[in-house]
Amino acid sequence: MKSVEEFLVYAARLEQEAALRFDELADAAGSFENTEVADFFRQMADYSRMHLEEARKRGGFHDLPEIPPGEYAWPRLESPEAAAIWAADPQMDVSMALSVALDAETNGLAFYQGVLDGTDDPEIKAMAAEFVEEEAEHVAAIKRWISRAAA
Known part of the structure; x- marks a missing residue:
């Protein structure tokens, strides 16, 4: 990341695409009348929208530059926190949905950790550390849900 503005644009886009x-x-899931999984994914979308708003607020007085969708330099083809599209499986159960969500949140955590580890800019480093902490909390929460679902 070359600037705080760029970091914030990436953070906002990551959460927007996750939602x-x-x-x-x-x-x-709803179209297959799998309401439990549909409700879980809707809750995850709501969390992502809350995080999107947080990322936008953190921008404060910064003018956030526009980056065309095809010009984002994600580690893979799409945003790290975009859950696997194969999860639109009609046989999906809550356990599988939790696994998909864990993978998405783990990818988001790895992205922010990569930014933290790869920058020398103290402001970007501070913001990335906050995002790492938040994503680590999300990963831990999903792991707790997985443990409860298994019990």
Whole structure:
């Protein structure tokens, strides 16, 4: 990341795409009348929208530059926190949904950790550390849900 503005644009886009994907998965599960999974994915989409708003607020007085969707330099083809599209499976159960969510949140955590480890800019480092902490909490929460579901 070359600037705080760029970091914030990436953070906002990551959360926006996570919310969109979780909404798509919720819609797919709902179309198969799999309400428990649909409700879970909708909850994850809501969390992503809350984090999107947090990322936007953190921008404060910064003018956030526009980056065309095809020009983001994600580690993979799409945003790290966009859940796997294969999760639109009609046979999806809550356990599988939790696994998909864990994978998405773990990828988000790895992205922010990579930013933290790869920058010398103290302001970017401070913000990335906050995002790492938040994503680590999300990963831990999903792991707790997985443990409860297994019990």
